[in-house]
Amino acid sequence: MQKKHITEIIAGLLVLLATAGTIVGALVYEDNLYAGRKVIELQARAPERGNWSMQEIHLIKGEPVTLKIRNVDTVSHGFAIPELGISLSGAGEIKPGNVATIEFIPDTTGSFMFTCTTWCSTRHMQMTGKIIVSEK
The missing domain is CATH 2.60.40.420 (Cupredoxins -  blue copper proteins)
Structure with a gap:
């Protein structure tokens, strides 16, 4: 049972990291797109x-x-x-x-x-x- 709980926590963290990474990536891309x-x-x-x-x-x-x-x-x-x-x-x-x-x-x-x-x-x-x- 504990292994399943740890797996769920890791999966949740990976989803959160992927979402935050996408948002940060889009913002960095737009900043560089209009640089200068x-x-x-x-x-x-x-x-x-x-x-x-x-x-x-x-x-x-x-x-x-x-x-x-x-x-x-x-x-x-x-x-x-x-x-x-x-x-x-x-x-x-x-x-x-x-x-x-x-x-x-x-x-x-x-x-x-x-x-x-x-x-x-x-x-x-x-x-x-x-x-x-x-x-x-």
Whole structure:
């Protein structure tokens, strides 16, 4: 009977170790995936429900950036920075609950509007924000 109890404890510890190892491995992988890049998490919500989670994003010219755009809404959203020629590739929309990633290096200083490119509500045209790129 005692051998069975020890076996159960060892099995439980191995399951716990495997679970913790997976979580730690995923976190380390993501940290290394974006090493050397500024990572900005931007949430998309229709204007009636809060609009973009950030109205202004400040960047430094020449520094790599990753935008992770998370749709926390119940409708699809899109994203573009027309003046910088940046937009989502493929279908061009972020379905509810999904995340889109855009990587770029700002090479021009100034203020640039970003916008939702998928009709999301009656106030869709108000779903904008500003990216401000400056020298160091």
